[in-house]
Amino acid sequence: MRRPLVGALTTVLLTGATVGVGTTTATAAPQGRVKAVDFAGTVALSNCSGSLIRMPSSADGDPALVMTNGHCLETGFPGPGEVITDQPSSRTFSLLNSSAGKVATLRAVKVSYATMTDTDVTLYELNTTYAQIKQRYGISALSLSADHPAAGSAIKVVSGYWKKIYSCNADGFVYRLQEGDWTWKDSLRYTPSCNTIGGTSGSPVIDVNTGKVVAINNTGNENGERCTENNPCEVDENGQVTVRQGINYAEETYGIAKCVAPGNKIDLSLPGCDLPKPAEEAAARR
Numbered sequence: 588m589r590r591p592l593v594g595a596l597t598t599v600l601l602t603g604a605t606v607g608v609g610t611t612t613a614t615a616a617p618q619g620r621v622k623a624v625d626f627a628g629t630v631a632l633s634n635c636s637g638s639l640i641r642m643p644s645s646a647d648g649d650p651a652l653v654m655t656n657g658h659c660l661e662t663g664f665p666g667p668g669e670v671i672t673d674q675p676s677s678r679t680f681s682l683l684n685s686s687a688g689k690v691a692t693l694r695a696v697k698v699s700y701a702t703m704t705d706t707d708v709t710l711y712e713l714n715t716t717y718a719q720i721k722q723r724y725g726i727s728a729l730s731l732s733a734d735h736p737a738a739g740s741a742i743k744v745v746s747g748y749w750k751k752i753y754s755c756n757a758d759g760f761v762y763r764l765q766e767g768d769w770t771w772k773d774s775l776r777y778t779p780s781c782n783t784i785g786g787t788s789g790s791p792v793i794d795v796n797t798g799k800v801v802a803i804n805n806t807g808n809e810n811g812e813r814c815t816e817n818n819p820c821e822v823d824e825n826g827q828v829t830v831r832q833g834i835n836y837a838e839e840t841y842g843i844a845k846c847v848a849p850g851n852k853i854d855l856s857l858p859g860c861d862l863p864k865p866a867e868e869a870a871a872r873r
Contacts, residue, residue, distance in 0.1 A: 588656065588658045588703075588707065588766060588769075588788060588805055588806040588816070588817070624743045624745060624752065624793050624795060624798070625685040625686070625745075625752075626683045626684065626685055626686065626687040626745060626747065626750065626752075627683065627684055627685040627726055627727070628682075628683075628726055628727060628728055628729040629683050629729070629745050629746075629747035629790070629791065630653055630655075630680040630681060630682055630683065630693065630747050631680070631681040631683065631689075631747040631748045631750075632655060632659060632678070632680060632681075632747075632748065632789065633661075634659065634748075634786070635655050635656060635659035635748060635786065635788045635789040636655065636745075636746040636747045636748040636749070636786065636787055636788060636789045636790040636804070637653050637654055637655035637659070637680060637747060637789040637790075637791075638653065638654055638655075638728075638729050638745075638747070638789075638790075638791040638800065639651060639652070639653055639680075639682065639693070639720070639726070639728040639729060640652050640653065640654040640710075640728055640729055640730075640731055640791070640800060641717060641727075641728035641729065641730050641731065642731055642843070642844050642847045642851065643730070643731065643733050643844050644844070644847060644848075644849065645717065645728075645847075645851055646717075646849075646850075647716065647717050647718040647721075648716050648717075648718055649716060649717060649850055649851040650696075650712050650713055650714070650715070650716055650850075650851055651693075651712075651713045651715055651716060651717050651720055651728060651851075652699065652710050652711065652712060652713070652728075652851055653680050653693065653695065653710070653711040653713060654708065654709070654710055654711075654731075654789070654791070654800075654803060654840070655708075655709050655711075655788070655789030655803070656703075656707045656708060656709060656788045656789040656803060656804075656805050657701050657702050657703040657706070657707045657708050657709050658703055658707060658788065658805070659709060659788050659789050660698065660701050660709050661676065661678055662674075664703060665701055665702055665703045665704070666703075666768070667703070667704060667768045667769055667770075668704055668863075668866060669702065669703070669704065669866075670700075670701070670702045670704065670862075670863050670864060670865045670866070671698055671700070671701040671702065671865075672698075672699065672700055672701075672853065672855075672865060673697055673698070673699065674697060674698040674701070675696070675697050675698075676695045676696065676697050676698045676711060677694060677695060677696070678694070678695045678711060679692050679693065679694050679695075680692070680693045680694075680695075680711075681693075681747070682720070682724060682726060683747050683750075684724075684725075684726060687747075687750040690724045690725075690726060691720070691723065691724045691726075693713050693715065693720070694713065694714050694715075695711040695712060695713055695714070696712055696713065696714045697711070697712050698710070698711055698712075699711065699712045699851075699852075699853045700846075700853045700862070702862070702863050703769050704769070704770075704863045705770070705771060705772045705861075705862070705863050706771055706772070706838045706839075706840075706842075706862070706863075707769075707771060707803070707805040707806075707838045708803060708838065708840070708843070709789075710843070710853065712851065729791055729793070729799070729800050730798070730799045730800065731799065731800050731840055731841075731843065731844055732794065732797060732799035732800060732801045732840070732841055733841055733844040733845075734801075734841055735839065735841050736757050736775060736792075736794060736801040736802060736839060736841070737757065738757055738758070738759050738760065739756055739757060740756065740757050740794055740795070740796065740801075741754075741755075741756055741794070741795040741796065742754075742755060742756060742757055742777075742781075742792050742793060742794055742795060742801070742802075743792070743793045743795060744777075744781050744783055744787065744790045744791075744792050744793075744804045744837070745790055745791055745793060746783070746786065746787040746790045746804075747790070748786040748787065748790075749784075749786055749787060751787075753780070753781040753782070753783055753787075754780060754781070755777045755778040755779070755780040755781035756777070756778045757775055757776075757777070757778075757801075758776045758777055758778045758834075759776050760773055760774065760775060760776065761773070761774040761775075761776055761821045761822075761836065762821075762822060762823050762824050763821070763822040763823075764806070764819050764820075764821060764822070764836055765814045765819060765820050765822055766806055766814065766815070766816060766817070766818070766819035766820075767814070767815060767816040770822075771805075771838055773839055774836045774837065774838055774839070775792065775801075775802045775836060775837045775838070775839055776821075776831075776834060776835075776836055777834065777835045777836065777837070779833065779834065781835055782807075782833070782835065783804055783807060783835045787804050788804065788805060788806075789803060789804065789805075790803070790804040791803060791804075792804055792837045800840060801839065801840065801841065802837035802838060802839045802840055803837055803838050803840055804835070804836075804837045805836065805837060805838050806819050806835065806836050807819070807833070807834060807835030807836060808820070808830060808831055808832050808833065808834055808835075809832075809833075810832065811830060811832035812830075813828065813830050814828065814830075818830075819836065842860075842861050842862065843862065845857060845858075845859040845860045845861070846860035846861075846862045
């Protein structure tokens, strides 16, 4: 995974990186129209990137949600098979405007959901609503797509930590992506120009043609090693392993929408919800 950054380690991870601020565009896929992508609605964490996110069912008066990676959780990496729900949290996030300027500090009240099993995501519930954030700061949340991303689509990875936007395409999808003790399902592989680095973990991946979030940036193969930490490998349906040094990946997010009930409450019992469940709940259902 793209390691969270801590203090002086930042300079080590900067090798070869270029940081830039601004709104960018890309050539649209034939079926769509280019939409400007900027930093409005993204957030910077102490060690990662993230986004103020809105589900298709979210209402203006709902407590707002922030999305980042599971491996960006302040209490450390969730272990394989571990699922965290409704854990108190007072974590803070720097909310950015379109030009990557900080406009507010947002605060969580809890970790609604976090895991590194099958996917790599943390969802924080905030102490403010979408309407309050819009009224106070003029910032709207990014919209989560309920549709599977399309191969070849133009995408942008927007890092609030580095204030940098990476542009590339969805190169394809990986049956299983294995990294150390963790395995992720149906991961999105980037074309090479999205050369993300440490600190971009948790960045929203935005479809240029819809302006919606389709995935969350989480890892890349740094050294060409096979299936080790920071060197994920692709595993197909037949168990064949492929290593792609320098290629980076994201975890799709469309399935999250099926697990959110009215009021932005995570409900893992909803029909069609395939997010991993806490071990005790899963055992009770067997």
